Amino acid sequence: MTKQKLIITGATGFTGIHACRYFHQAGYEVIGVSRQPSKIGNNQVHFESCDLTNKEELSDLIQRNKPDRVLHLAGQNHVPSSWSNPIASLETNTISTAYLLEAIRQQTPNCKVLVVGSALQFDVNDITTLDHPYSLSKTLQVLVAQSWELLYEMNIVIAKPSNLIGPGKSNGVCSILARKVAEMELLGAEKVLTVNNLLAQRDFLDVRDAVCGYEILFKKGQSGSMHDMNSGLPKYLKEITSSLQAISSIDFTVESVKDKLEEKISKLPSDLLLENMPALIPFEKSIEDILNYQRGLLR
Known part of the structure; x- marks a missing residue:
């Protein structure tokens, strides 16, 4: 049986590294794409360097590889x-998506594309829900994907994951806090963990579960559909700090700048396929793996 050829953009990013590993093990022929040259997965993944904001370079990439599927993770x-x-941000998240979809439309129109949006998208029917330019760029990215699916009848599915966590290089709150704890353990940093609001509540989904969900969408996601992906088990920031205290090799205190609930907690619309995903990786295991990763960086 011929392997399905899968291009993963943003292959060297937090999610991309996990996605390359997962889909290679799942039997796909994986082509990892990133702006900067790199080697991924001990030569198990073919790697190509490409600037997605360069439409000629991108068109050549699609023409040469003719993928069956594309997982679009790249972005700011x-x-x-x-x-x-x-x-x-607009160029990297929005324009590059238009370039990518247009190259696919012209070179391999039967390719199935999974565009990964963001839980920080805003409601286009209410401009007051726009909080920052990043939200604008991701919302426009999804609108571009939906438009190409509608206008050109392309096979495009959209994922809208919640906050992804897990081992690897990430700017997420769990990784930031775990790094501070690892610095206390290994570098002798002050044993005080300062957070903004212990009662802030967010939904967290392990990146490894999310990648598994992306394969489900490749297999079952209907063209034109947008799927929320979340654990359905929102956590308070206090639960993260308590988990870190429980598994750390040292004792440290936690200080909160704010002690009231966030005034606004965005709620994702319901989704029948991937909302309230059954976690294959428990939240406590996610936190432990993040801390171990940060420890490894400092050793």
Whole structure:
């Protein structure tokens, strides 16, 4: 049986590294794409360097590889950076998606594409829900994907994951806190963990469960559909700090800057396929793996 050829953009990013490993083990012929040259998975994954904001370079990539499926993970996902350089966020998240979909439409129109959006998208019917340029860029990215699916009858599915956690390089709150604890353990940093609001509540989904969910969407997701992906078990920030205290090799205290609930907690619309996903990886295991990863960086 011929392997399905899968291009994964953003292959060297937090989710991309896990996705390359997972889909290779699942039997796909994986082509990892990133702007910077790199080697992924001990030569188990074919790697190509490509700037997705360069439409000629991108078109050549699709023409040469003719993928059966594309998992589009690449993008700028740092909210503060979107404030300082909003145009770069629009180019990286929105324009590059249009270039990618157009190249696929022209070169391999039967390819199934999974575009990964963000829980930080805003409601296009209420502009007051727009909080930052990053949200704008991801919302427009999804609108582009939906438009290409509608106008050109392409096979495009959209995933909208909640906060992804797990071992690896991440700017998420769990990784930031775990790194601080690892610095206390290994570098002698002050044994105080300062957080903004212990009662802030968010949904967390392990990145390894999310990648498994992406394969489900490749197999079962209907073209034009958007699927929320979450654990359905929101956690308070206090639960994260308590988990870290329970598994740390040292004792440390936790200080809270705020002790009231967040005024606004975004709620994802219901989804029949991947909402309230059964966690294959327990939350406590996610936190432990994140801490071990941060420890490894410091050793």
